[in-house]
Amino acid sequence: MTGALRIGIGGPVGSGKTRLLERLLPMFSDAGIEIAVITNDLMTDEDAQRVRRSGLIDPDRVRAIETGACPHTAIREDPSANLTAADELELAHPGVQVILIESGGDNLAATFTSDLVDYWIFVIDTAAGDDIPRKKGIGMLQADLLVVNKIDLAPLVGADLGRMRSDVADARPDKPSVFTDLRSGKGLDETFRHVVTGAMLADPAPVR
Ligand SMILES: Nc1nc2c(ncn2[C@@H]2O[C@H](COP(=O)(O)OP(=O)(O)OP(=O)(O)O)[C@@H](O)[C@H]2O)c(=O)[nH]1
Numbered sequence: 001m002t003g004a005l006r007i008g009i010g011g012p013v014g015s016g017k018t019r020l021l022e023r024l025l026p027m028f029s030d031a032g033i034e035i036a037v038i039t040n041d042l043m044t045d046e047d048a049q050r051v052r053r054s055g056l057i058d059p060d061r062v063r064a065i066e067t068g069a070c071p072h073t074a075i076r077e078d079p080s081a082n083l084t085a086a087d088e089l090e091l092a093h094p095g096v097q098v099i100l101i102e103s104g105g106d107n108l109a110a111t112f113t114s115d116l117v118d119y120w121i122f123v124i125d126t127a128a129g130d131d132i133p134r135k136k137g138i139g140m141l142q143a144d145l146l147v148v149n150k151i152d153l154a155p156l157v158g159a160d161l162g163r164m165r166s167d168v169a170d171a172r173p174d175k176p177s178v179f180t181d182l183r184s185g186k187g188l189d190e191t192f193r194h195v196v197t198g199a200m201l202a203d204p205a206p207v208r
Pocket of ligand 1: 016150182
């Protein structure tokens with residue numbers, strides 16, 4: 001049986017994960033790819049409510065999970081709630097081809113395992129400090145795609161983008177990374193291209 005491709009979007013609080021999701025939804029839609037969304041929050045369903053209200057997706061295709069503990073730890077240790085939600089979405093919407101799973105994390109820890117997702121994106125932002133890539137956190141090293149967001153804020157917070165680019169290249173010699181300003185959309189086309197080629201064309205119909 002083939003199931004929907006599951007794509008994780010992880011990274012520290014406030015780095016721009018929900019914004020990335022909101023930006024990607026119309027791009028998937030324009031490409032004719034049917035999407036569903038799962039959000040993970042500690043104690044709220046705020047991100048899911050925001051995505052439902054956005055008008056970018058049928059609200060019935062958005063599920064919220066309240067992890068009750070630090071989301072990235074909860075998901076890594078026990079992905080069952082997300083797996084169940086993904087299965088329910090597939091049953092309720094048989095046409096769904098991709099399920100985007102968003103979860104908060106921290107700067108250095110990984111968020112997802114291959115038990116839950118087929119491909120995952122880690123989002124950090126320049127405003128959290130230009131030394132984050134140098135610290136080589138697990139999420140940054142292991143993610144299929146690294147998004148370094150809020151490049152528009154780098155000059156305002158004194159973050160050295162050149163140094164971030166070379167630290168990222170050092171840390172991820174064989175994996176793609178993109179630098180984005182998700183407010184203006186800079187870097188978004190490149191991000192989408194990586195997701196589609198990395199997650200879907202290379203493995204268009206993962207077997208479950
Ligand atoms: N200047 C600037 N602001 C951005 C950018 N991307 C996101 N933001 C803003 O950063 C804030 C946090 O973005 P979110 O998308 O909510 O971040 P998040 O990672 O989903 O946050 P949590 O769900 O709380 O973990 C929002 O106010 C966004 O509008 C960007 O590239 N540049």
